[in-house]
Amino acid sequence: MSDKVLMKGAEALAEGAIQAGCRYYFGYPITPQNETPEYMSRRLPEVGGRFVQAESEVASINMVYGAACAGVRVMTSSSSPGISLMQEGISYISGSNVPCVVMNAMRGGPGLGNIAPAQADYFQAVKGGGNGDYKRIVFAPSSIQEGVDLFVDAFELADKYRMVVMVIVDGLIGQMMEPVEFKTRIDVSTLKTPEWATVGRHGRDHANIITSLTLDAAGLEQWNLKLQAKYAQVELTESRIEEYQMDDADYAIIAYGTMARIAKTTIRIARAKGIKLGLLRPITVWPFPAKQIQTYVGKLKGTLTVELAYRQLFEDVQLALCGKIPLGWYGRGGGVVPGPQEILAAFEEQFGKGR
Amino acid sequence: MSDKVLMKGAEALAEGAIQAGCRYYFGYPITPQNETPEYMSRRLPEVGGRFVQAESEVASINMVYGAACAGVRVMTSSSSPGISLMQEGISYISGSNVPCVVMNAMRGGPGLGNIAPAQADYFQAVKGGGNGDYKRIVFAPSSIQEGVDLFVDAFELADKYRMVVMVIVDGLIGQMMEPVEFKTRIDVSTLKTPEWATVGRHGRDHANIITSLTLDAAGLEQWNLKLQAKYAQVELTESRIEEYQMDDADYAIIAYGTMARIAKTTIRIARAKGIKLGLLRPITVWPFPAKQIQTYVGKLKGTLTVELAYRQLFEDVQLALCGKIPLGWYGRGGGVVPGPQEILAAFEEQFGKGR
Amino acid sequence: MAEQMKVIYERPRSWANKVTHYCPGCTHGVAHRLVAELVDEMGLVDKTIGVWPVGCAVLGYDYFNFDSVEAAHGRAPAMATGIKVTNPDNFVFTYQGDGDLASIGMAEIVHAAARGWPITVIFINNGNYGMTGGQMAPTTLLGQKTTTSPLGRTPQANGFPIRVAEMLAQLDGPAYIARVSLDSPVNIRKAKSAMRKAFNAQVRGIGFSLVECLSTCPTNWKLTPVESMERVRKEVMPYFPLGEFKVVEGVL
Amino acid sequence: MAEQMKVIYERPRSWANKVTHYCPGCTHGVAHRLVAELVDEMGLVDKTIGVWPVGCAVLGYDYFNFDSVEAAHGRAPAMATGIKVTNPDNFVFTYQGDGDLASIGMAEIVHAAARGWPITVIFINNGNYGMTGGQMAPTTLLGQKTTTSPLGRTPQANGFPIRVAEMLAQLDGPAYIARVSLDSPVNIRKAKSAMRKAFNAQVRGIGFSLVECLSTCPTNWKLTPVESMERVRKEVMPYFPLGEFKVVEGVL
Amino acid sequence: MEHNVVIAGFGGQGVMLIGELLARAGMEEGKEVTWLPSYGPEQRGGTANCAVVVADEPIASPLLTEPQAAIVFNRQSFDKFEPAIEKGGLLVIDSTLIDRKASRADLDVVYIPATDIATELGNSKFTNMVLLGAYLGKVNPISIASVHGALSVFLTGKKAALIEVNKKALQAGVDFVNKK
Amino acid sequence: MEHNVVIAGFGGQGVMLIGELLARAGMEEGKEVTWLPSYGPEQRGGTANCAVVVADEPIASPLLTEPQAAIVFNRQSFDKFEPAIEKGGLLVIDSTLIDRKASRADLDVVYIPATDIATELGNSKFTNMVLLGAYLGKVNPISIASVHGALSVFLTGKKAALIEVNKKALQAGVDFVNKK
Amino acid sequence: MERVSIDEERCKSCGLCISICPVKILIISDRLNARGFRPAQCTDQDKCTSCGSCALICPDIAIELHREVKV
Amino acid sequence: MERVSIDEERCKSCGLCISICPVKILIISDRLNARGFRPAQCTDQDKCTSCGSCALICPDIAIELHREVKV
Numbered sequence A, B: 001m002s003d004k005v006l007m008k009g010a011e012a013l014a015e016g017a018i019q020a021g022c023r024y025y026f027g028y029p030i031t032p033q034n035e036t037p038e039y040m041s042r043r044l045p046e047v048g049g050r051f052v053q054a055e056s057e058v059a060s061i062n063m064v065y066g067a068a069c070a071g072v073r074v075m076t077s078s079s080s081p082g083i084s085l086m087q088e089g090i091s092y093i094s095g096s097n098v099p100c101v102v103m104n105a106m107r108g109g110p111g112l113g114n115i116a117p118a119q120a121d122y123f124q125a126v127k128g129g130g131n132g133d134y135k136r137i138v139f140a141p142s143s144i145q146e147g148v149d150l151f152v153d154a155f156e157l158a159d160k161y162r163m164v165v166m167v168i169v170d171g172l173i174g175q176m177m178e179p180v181e182f183k184t185r186i187d188v189s190t191l192k193t194p195e196w197a198t199v200g201r202h203g204r205d206h207a208n209i210i211t212s213l214t215l216d217a218a219g220l221e222q223w224n225l226k227l228q229a230k231y232a233q234v235e236l237t238e239s240r241i242e243e244y245q246m247d248d249a250d251y252a253i254i255a256y257g258t259m260a261r262i263a264k265t266t267i268r269i270a271r272a273k274g275i276k277l278g279l280l281r282p283i284t285v286w287p288f289p290a291k292q293i294q295t296y297v298g299k300l301k302g303t304l305t306v307e308l309a310y311r312q313l314f315e316d317v318q319l320a321l322c323g324k325i326p327l328g329w330y331g332r333g334g335g336v337v338p339g340p341q342e343i344l345a346a347f348e349e350q351f352g353k354g355r
Numbered sequence C, D: 001m002a003e004q005m006k007v008i009y010e011r012p013r014s015w016a017n018k019v020t021h022y023c024p025g026c027t028h029g030v031a032h033r034l035v036a037e038l039v040d041e042m043g044l045v046d047k048t049i050g051v052w053p054v055g056c057a058v059l060g061y062d063y064f065n066f067d068s069v070e071a072a073h074g075r076a077p078a079m080a081t082g083i084k085v086t087n088p089d090n091f092v093f094t095y096q097g098d099g100d101l102a103s104i105g106m107a108e109i110v111h112a113a114a115r116g117w118p119i120t121v122i123f124i125n126n127g128n129y130g131m132t133g134g135q136m137a138p139t140t141l142l143g144q145k146t147t148t149s150p151l152g153r154t155p156q157a158n159g160f161p162i163r164v165a166e167m168l169a170q171l172d173g174p175a176y177i178a179r180v181s182l183d184s185p186v187n188i189r190k191a192k193s194a195m196r197k198a199f200n201a202q203v204r205g206i207g208f209s210l211v212e213c214l215s216t217c218p219t220n221w222k223l224t225p226v227e228s229m230e231r232v233r234k235e236v237m238p239y240f241p242l243g244e245f246k247v248v249e250g251v252l
Numbered sequence E, F: 001m002e003h004n005v006v007i008a009g010f011g012g013q014g015v016m017l018i019g020e021l022l023a024r025a026g027m028e029e030g031k032e033v034t035w036l037p038s039y040g041p042e043q044r045g046g047t048a049n050c051a052v053v054v055a056d057e058p059i060a061s062p063l064l065t066e067p068q069a070a071i072v073f074n075r076q077s078f079d080k081f082e083p084a085i086e087k088g089g090l091l092v093i094d095s096t097l098i099d100r101k102a103s104r105a106d107l108d109v110v111y112i113p114a115t116d117i118a119t120e121l122g123n124s125k126f127t128n129m130v131l132l133g134a135y136l137g138k139v140n141p142i143s144i145a146s147v148h149g150a151l152s153v154f155l156t157g158k159k160a161a162l163i164e165v166n167k168k169a170l171q172a173g174v175d176f177v178n179k180k
Numbered sequence G, H: 001m002e003r004v005s006i007d008e009e010r011c012k013s014c015g016l017c018i019s020i021c022p023v024k025i026l027i028i029s030d031r032l033n034a035r036g037f038r039p040a041q042c043t044d045q046d047k048c049t050s051c052g053s054c055a056l057i058c059p060d061i062a063i064e065l066h067r068e069v070k071v
């Protein structure tokens, strides 16, 4: 047990980012993830990095944009309203083909809402958000340990594909404490400055220019086609899912993050009652693991999508299964997190006793 | 013809808003819709209204928020990056249950992109955007005249449902000139200040408070359920579609706005060649006219979704038709607008000669 | 000759008589009370709209008997502008913390001040972000430890603090700008008279007014309320001097 | 005794030798040239990163031989901060119009200045929004007609203009702040020497520097280039006086 | 019946204006019209063009990927639009400014020294009207009289004095193609 | 085996701390643990609670809608959590501060005058430790020794001096329920 | 009616009134109110000079002041 | 080599150099360059005093200046 430490999620995720080679953090306080910037403000100077408290989330994401252009591992984090303010910046970063990581500790909405756990920024993260056609890889860890581990992948994939990677959690993961182990440590001295980075020419035979502007429509379309080709590649290779007790399952709950975790308890209770329930847990919500879920067509009698939102994840499930399996839905809003029993009740209401 | 005037779209839409009773406009310049604020700056003082050039789109939408709380007809307009900056504000306005109208003259993206026509903010308008679970009614006119007419509905529905109504157009509609007629003129003196408006108590027995904050999760969930019930009602009653040459159609193009208009020429050419092609044109993209489109299941051999974006509208078509009709897609990006012939070529590539 | 009770001090009528959620000794309560008193004294309860910030005062609207709205973080001046423009005869004020006003809301406050349109701003400078747990604010003093300047603020790591009143006083727009302190009865009296001028600047249609109030945050300063008052006098005032920085003609 | 040609003036080496998209007579070109000359003279081409605005100078990156990035509208100071923090030895400047810097980007410029970290800002004050077709800017003079102040700017309808240099000079952060004009050879020479000081303030690690350049927009002013220069002298300078507003020790 | 044309040149050459004139005249005749502009990044100078459609029926696409006609004011526009015109279409060229010849054989091409003609009429600024005249001399989407009517909407106040010379320039263009 | 408990009271009563102590002690014993806090809007004062789970297997839900036990520090928390506890569960009450009795008959209820006991030990600040002791005296998710170990992680430097009195308070709680 | 009347349920025991009372008649009581605070109390109503300082500084509007006057 | 050499393809005919030339040797020519502008030209190279004003004010870096010196 000696390698495990008991940490708050928001701090553990920050340390996870540092272990993944992140040395620059720009952010603005917002509950429920204040411990992330606070931790960064203590730790980054210790590891030769820099923490900057920006004047706003708009400034944060644009500072991230600048640092990303310099080819370093950089991140910001915030919660729902703050992430809304970053949408223009995220669109610019995506349109400029530079990498960064953005964490959203989602809270109750819309508007100011409250600081309780929610998953209602799903659409924003995977569909809309900023302007134009762009995608970000979106990881949705369901435990602190998984979040810490995924941060390594987040930075690796951001660099590999030169794109924004989002990590979406909720206040519950951010605020809770669990033992966590830091398994991978990226040695930042091995990270090379990419050749496209704007770090000064220093003898390079040409100037590097990073922009999301292409005035000519044909040129911008070509640029978009490049981005689309990249996204298609990512869709093909990077979607991930956890399949829990699916071997003999008659029914599956489809849920991610905190809800998936609570659903595991539901499944335990259901199985004790003789209902063969399993869990399909998207680890990436974009790319959505549609292929993996589709393998259950013909095997399942039904799925229940469970989310802390109103039919957002559900749309992706609909797109994936398109009426080929009966689709149930159960969602809560405003920061209310249903317990395992409530989920079971919803299941039984929609699918009877599961026979 | 005497009632028709030749106007630039961006100006005609501004006048349309004024005819619909809009007396307050807050905005920040951005191409391709600068003529809208410029027109407002000339016209509003003439009709006893106020034009305010805000310091940014963030300020614009929050000024709109303030004026909306006062129960007046108020709007802002912008283009893609500017609309991205408004997402927090739109979420607040939605979460506070106050009405306003927002116009987006969409341009090429992502990021700064360019100023050419695009439809790539579809997801932002109808799915994601800001934080939390909220919806806005989204009108997508395909001519200046229709835009002008829809502005009346936009303000009426905004007031009726106390919600944000968006009007999405593109630079093409904004910049072109067409003859236009102003058919409806709302007499603002007949508009009553709603009883929830924060206009000072002036003898009222209680203070009005407008907020999107509900700290208690159960309370915020109740609030969300109210919003969801409203959205369900809107979905039931407010979706609109134009069905063009659908009576005998074997195939349909599904497109909105400018693309739908160009597609009409495609249909003319196709029919001349003997291809029975029609058009399903969503006038509201939220609520999406899924029900109306579904009536063609069994009648059509295929649909071709055409958009100035990469598979955004297409997802709503997929959700509506769910594999029940073969679905083709043709999209362009970066501000490139395909001509009627290119659309036809795409159709023939995907559906052969249409027999 | 009978005896009767004369009122020396009674709870203001525009005060909604609830117990606030503020920490013990926090001077947000004092600033609230002064607002309520002035609204009473100036007869404004029927035409006031309060614009509340995101910050510890987020629930401010619950504590008063006049109309209120809750702004997005930092955007109260924009929202107030939207409200004032539609009903110019109403009395519209914003109440904002230093994170709200001087950090995320800097563009909005500068532009509201520059425009010069008659709205009133009560600006609570408590040197940190109270609501979110004591992070650094633009007003945090050099050397001051906060949860995001754990070694004490330095120019190199955190940049310099901002004196808002002095900066805005440079603009042509404002009619009245002052800095007051809520640390003692005498300063609270002065604060109220500054706030009265600020209210008046709006009521008389002269222009934009702002009163920056040196305030305490005992919880995050990790001091007792009494020690906090002491700190305002000893540490805060030397960097943030009290005074009137702009008074245009007609303001009284 | 042979004759040889001595160079009086040649195109700067860090200039990428393209024809700009600026309108005839627009002094954006002059400001560009001064940047190129100073980058040459100070030997900075290898370590410069230019941060370009959204505005007429949006394509600025095409015209120089050093690394550049294109910022979101108004956010150049934030982006520059991100760049500078990762590579403190580089020379990082932003180039911003008055819509970009003084309107939408007000929070970012105030905070970059307040932080005081060594980045350099070239601020083009041409009194309107050039790129979008001549709308009102925060620097538009009272009485000036623009496409969004069609009757001429008034305080009541449009608010007062903002003097950025004076306002930022109030802050503790900046090392150097000046206003110059590009209207004549003599003022262009002075502008260059102010810009040299500004560059130096960064190169020597002293702090934030900003040079506000009174500039022209003949197209939207609807004046000839020569008349535009005249207007700068007659109408703009009286409201926007030239001078150095902040020079901390060590800046030269 | 639908007539459509692309008019292209540098910003400042009055390209947009004659397009709008055409559209306005069409509207006055009770026709359906659309006018669609397209600009380069420059505020002044740079290329600009507009597409005008005049028709009896509601106009579907205002965007012309294969225009029936093009009026070109400079070399860049010539190069860009010559290939786009539909088979058998019309190309009107200011031969004062463009020294190249059309390479397509299937077009009806008018070479008119419009700038020279305008200069003779007093100012090269009227070049656009000469070119519009040449176009109208070839096809008849609307009558010259309607253009005259539309002119008076644009040229009001002090500018009204310019109506006559504009009409002359227009007529010079008509005459040039007719006498040929 | 899984043990879980909700600890609830005013902010400032040390509610969160004893939860964390429990979790940390569990972790030191090699168990799976989760600690989940919940706050009201107030920065100081106001209610706060945390949910702690200690288990041998990976913990699915850290959220306790039906906790096995609750330790309540004030009347509000008592009112809120009494109905939630699972059948046959445990309720530990500071009877110094809460004068009400439990209304459910199916619970094991401990009324302990924890504030009084702590005050006797020198400071009412140790009330939380007394209550934790009472809980640990009833159920055994982890050993008292592990809690002692965890204490030394929290109380370092100058505060190390407080370890002994904390241990005493803890023991007083254990003793209270054991002697009963 | 008391000269200094402190609403015990509003008082949060911050001690500010006590610190500024010129005649030192305010103390923290040892009762707990419903919200867990020990409210301030006045030890000697008659000594109150009606200076108003306590009411001025109380952040919770817990103090009201009156004074008997001969009519 | 000319003293005042004006790159005609860069010149946008703004006239600023002409307006400030102290010896009045610059005029607008009547040629059109490829971008449709009539560039400035120098009417008398020998009169140029190398004051540098035209190069200083030219927004298009169209002007380069040289001067023969005896070596």
Ligand SMILES: Cc1ncc(C[n+]2csc(CCOP(=O)(O)OP(=O)(O)O)c2C)c(N)n1
Residues within 6 Å of the ligand: A028, A029, A030, A031, A057, A081, A082, A085, C054, C055, C056, C057, C073, C096, C097, C098, C099, C100, C101, C124, C126, C128, C129, C130, C131, C132, C137
């Ligand atoms: C867009 C956005 N960013 C951040 C937050 C989180 N937040 C809430 S209050 C606050 C700062 C509060 O500090 P201040 O304005 O100084 O007021 P105080 O609480 O000290 O009175 C922050 C950053 C938010 N709600 N919204």
Ligand SMILES: Cc1ncc(C[n+]2csc(CCOP(=O)(O)OP(=O)(O)O)c2C)c(N)n1
Residues within 6 Å of the ligand: B028, B029, B030, B031, B057, B081, B082, B085, D053, D054, D055, D056, D057, D073, D096, D097, D098, D099, D100, D101, D124, D126, D128, D129, D130, D131, D132, D137
């Ligand atoms: C978020 C956003 N809002 C608005 C715009 C539109 N826009 C482009 S440039 C500009 C202003 C340009 O004015 P200024 O900064 O003064 O520079 P100039 O063009 O005069 O040099 C605006 C408003 C944009 N691109 N992005």
Ligand code: SF4
Residues within 6 Å of the ligand: C021, C022, C023, C025, C026, C027, C028, C056, C126, C130, C131, C216, C217, C218, C219, C220, F043, F044
């Ligand atoms: S956190 Fe600070 S500012 Fe907020 S209520 Fe408590 S003492 Fe006041």
Ligand code: SF4
Residues within 6 Å of the ligand: D021, D022, D023, D025, D026, D027, D028, D056, D126, D130, D131, D216, D217, D218, D219, D220, E043, E044
């Ligand atoms: S629009 Fe104005 S600022 Fe922009 S290039 Fe033209 S003259 Fe210069």
Ligand code: SF4
Residues within 6 Å of the ligand: C025, G006, G010, G011, G012, G013, G014, G015, G016, G017, G018, G039, G040, G054, G057, G058, G059, G060, G061, G062, G063
């Ligand atoms: S100042 Fe008010 S809240 Fe503080 S102790 Fe005195 S009465 Fe109580």
Ligand code: SF4
Residues within 6 Å of the ligand: D025, H006, H010, H011, H012, H013, H014, H015, H016, H017, H018, H039, H040, H054, H057, H058, H059, H060, H061, H062, H063
């Ligand atoms: S200043 Fe330059 S661009 Fe202007 S006329 Fe002279 S040479 Fe040409």
